[in-house]
Amino acid sequence: MKNNNDSQQQSSFRPIVGIDLGTTTSAVAYIHMGKPDMVPSPHNKRIIPSVVLIDLQGKVIVGEDARAALIAMPDRAIAAVKRKMGSSEPILLAGQALLPQEISALILKELKSYVDAHFGAGEKEAVITVPAYFTDEQRRATKQAGELAGFVVERIINEPTAAALAFGLGHIDEDRHILVYDLGGGTFDVSVIEMMSGLLEVKASTGNSLLGGEDFDWKIVDCLAEQMIKEHGVDPRLDLRAKALLKAEAEKIKMTLSTEEAVTVSLPLLAVQNNHPIGLLIEFTRSQFIALIDTLLLETLTCVQRVLQEANLKPSDIDEILLVGGSTRIPRVHEIMSDYFGREPRMDVHPDEAVALGAAVQAGLKSGALAESGLIATDVAPFSMGISVLKEWKGNQVRPGGFHIILPRNTTIPVTRSDTFCTAFDDQTSASIEIYQGEHEWVKHNHLLGEFILAGIPSNSAGAEGIEVTYRYNLNGILEVTAKCVSTGKAMTVTVQDALNRDSQEAFAASAAKLEALYNNDDDDDDDDELELEDGYDEEDILESDDSPTVLHAEAAALLERAQDLLGEFKGQESTRIEKLITSLQEAMDRGDIDLLQRVIDEATDTMIDLEV
Numbered sequence: 001m002k003n004n005n006d007s008q009q010q011s012s013f014r015p016i017v018g019i020d021l022g023t024t025t026s027a028v029a030y031i032h033m034g035k036p037d038m039v040p041s042p043h044n045k046r047i048i049p050s051v052v053l054i055d056l057q058g059k060v061i062v063g064e065d066a067r068a069a070l071i072a073m074p075d076r077a078i079a080a081v082k083r084k085m086g087s088s089e090p091i092l093l094a095g096q097a098l099l100p101q102e103i104s105a106l107i108l109k110e111l112k113s114y115v116d117a118h119f120g121a122g123e124k125e126a127v128i129t130v131p132a133y134f135t136d137e138q139r140r141a142t143k144q145a146g147e148l149a150g151f152v153v154e155r156i157i158n159e160p161t162a163a164a165l166a167f168g169l170g171h172i173d174e175d176r177h178i179l180v181y182d183l184g185g186g187t188f189d190v191s192v193i194e195m196m197s198g199l200l201e202v203k204a205s206t207g208n209s210l211l212g213g214e215d216f217d218w219k220i221v222d223c224l225a226e227q228m229i230k231e232h233g234v235d236p237r238l239d240l241r242a243k244a245l246l247k248a249e250a251e252k253i254k255m256t257l258s259t260e261e262a263v264t265v266s267l268p269l270l271a272v273q274n275n276h277p278i279g280l281l282i283e284f285t286r287s288q289f290i291a292l293i294d295t296l297l298l299e300t301l302t303c304v305q306r307v308l309q310e311a312n313l314k315p316s317d318i319d320e321i322l323l324v325g326g327s328t329r330i331p332r333v334h335e336i337m338s339d340y341f342g343r344e345p346r347m348d349v350h351p352d353e354a355v356a357l358g359a360a361v362q363a364g365l366k367s368g369a370l371a372e373s374g375l376i377a378t379d380v381a382p383f384s385m386g387i388s389v390l391k392e393w394k395g396n397q398v399r400p401g402g403f404h405i406i407l408p409r410n411t412t413i414p415v416t417r418s419d420t421f422c423t424a425f426d427d428q429t430s431a432s433i434e435i436y437q438g439e440h441e442w443v444k445h446n447h448l449l450g451e452f453i454l455a456g457i458p459s460n461s462a463g464a465e466g467i468e469v470t471y472r473y474n475l476n477g478i479l480e481v482t483a484k485c486v487s488t489g490k491a492m493t494v495t496v497q498d499a500l501n502r503d504s505q506e507a508f509a510a511s512a513a514k515l516e517a518l519y520n521n522d523d524d525d526d527d528d529d530e531l532e533l534e535d536g537y538d539e540e541d542i543l544e545s546d547d548s549p550t551v552l553h554a555e556a557a558a559l560l561e562r563a564q565d566l567l568g569e570f571k572g573q574e575s576t577r578i579e580k581l582i583t584s585l586q587e588a589m590d591r592g593d594i595d596l597l598q599r600v601i602d603e604a605t606d607t608m609i610d611l612e613v
């Protein structure tokens with residue numbers, strides 16, 4: 001639905017939206033009457049699970065309904081794809097090989113549909129957030145996901161900066177040091193930000209791109225699985241569906257323990273042994289949970305100490321502690337932070353929405369919607385960047401492959417820095433410029449971003465010719481490198497984005513075509529049998545591999561639970577349909593007839609998808 005205010009705004013400026021593409025949930029926001037606000041889904045949801053499902057009809061489903069299928073159809077549904085961003089390894093989803101950015105593009109396409117419903121169809125610009133600790137490749141993959149979804153990606157900004165922007169807009173006149181502690185589903189980031197007269201400057205950022213709530217879930221999964229092994233001698237993690245069921249239960253347990261001291265875990269149908277269902281019935285306490293994850297939480301405190309050190313601040317210099325990300329709801333996180341800082345973190349920042357709202361603030365600064373606010377934000381480079389040089393080694397020897405830093409880590413961006421080097425050999429007429437990112441003194445331990453050759457250097461003696469290398473790092477975290485021969489002025493510039501991926505346009509076109517084909521499947525709902533699968537796969541393979549009694553029981557149990565949850569949400573005909581479904585599932589499970597169970601599961605899955613779309 002479009003509202004009048006927005007239509008009026010639309011005529012005076014182009015809306016640019018802010019997007020939080022999270023590991024677990026995603027959200028989109030915009031500036032409305034001078035304040036950031038969420039763009040809700042047609043079902044009025046402000047955030048959606050970052051889960052993608054390709055259903056049996058080949059239809060792409062994103063969000064809550066896709067999450068419901070993680071257990072029932074684990075080979076057709078995927079969560080936490082953000083953890084794979086930047087990897088070139090395809091992921092098999094419903095038999096199709098998709099790159100992480102292609103799957104992320106499906107999530108962003110869903111968000112774009114909300115934006116289109118709100119503002120009307122057409123080209124939209126977006127600011128998308130990434131963890132501060134995302135590498136160059138991960139940022140580029142995110143930008144590409146945005147473009148594949150049909151957005152013009154205006155800027156990629158760091159999540160903690162976004163959170164601070166959301167806070168900063170409401171506290172423009174205060175001069176403060178803010179610590180943003182962002183513990184989400186898959187990543188941890190901590191940043192120190194200085195706010196002074198509306199200028200928001202990131203002083204330092206650090207984190208761990210592989211630490212978050214998902215890890216806590218898996219700790220619980222392992223603990224429950226070990227209990228199953230102890231009680232029944234069966235490891236449920238070896239069965240795809242039982243593992244998915246356990247993971248979903250683990251997340252529920254974790255969340256309950258944020259408000260309760262203990263929870264009863266009741267999983268009567270986790271597996272089947274000698275044709276009998278077996279499961280778990282145990283009490284799980286908050287202190288047990290904390291014992292499982294405390295080492296991980298204390299790792300985050302080490303990062304907090306490091307970021308303070310890098311920003312040259314003491315704990316007492318921090319005026320505000322902002323906790324963002326769903327995992328900061330764990331009471332132990334509050335406890336660790338308040339013990340360390342001797343003060344309570346702020347409670348008025350919405351942990352799930354702060355990042356999207358802050359991205360919208362950045363978007364508003366760009367679009368002009370917040371031009372009058374007086375807020376300005378700068379950011380920092382999360383890694384050192386430099387080139388490979390000859391370096392002294394063991395006192396008197398010289399060895400290639402030394403790392404010479406041109407942009408030190410935590411340099412405020414945008415930034416341009418130059419350094420001049422000289423030729424190493426007599427008659428050297430070309431120089432290889434190898435661009436690296438990282439912190440090690442030898443490049444082989446760092447990350448190669450790109451390389452090029454500067455030719456045409458006049459023939460001269462070693463050291464006589466100068467080569468000036470300039471690094472320009474923009475606010476999107478994208479690097480441009482220029483090498484210039486000082487004596488002739490001849491220069492060569494490479495944008496690392498292009499240098500890394502010369503066939504990037506072709507790759508982009510191929511990805512776009514792949515996604516279009518997916519959506520064409522959507523249009524053709526009757527076309528069940530013609531679902532295109534990768535070589536070597538057909539639909540039967542996928543279905544047949546999942547028909548063990550254990551798997552079917554676990555699947556039926558999950559569907560039953562979901563159907564019971566849904567019952568209260570529907571009335572009339574739909575409610576009757578769900579009731580019937582519950583009865584058939586129960587009957588089929590009681591009878592233990594595998595064929596019947598499979599049929600009922602198929603029907604139930606279809607019904608649920610029908611009901612929930």
Ligand code: AMP
Pocket residue numbers: 022023024025183184185186212213214251254255256258324325326327328329330351352
């Ligand atoms: P985010 O990436 O910021 O969306 O955070 C998602 C993570 O927060 C997931 O791992 C969730 O399981 C976790 N989470 C959400 N709510 C809670 C809660 N009440 N207690 C503990 N963890 C939570």
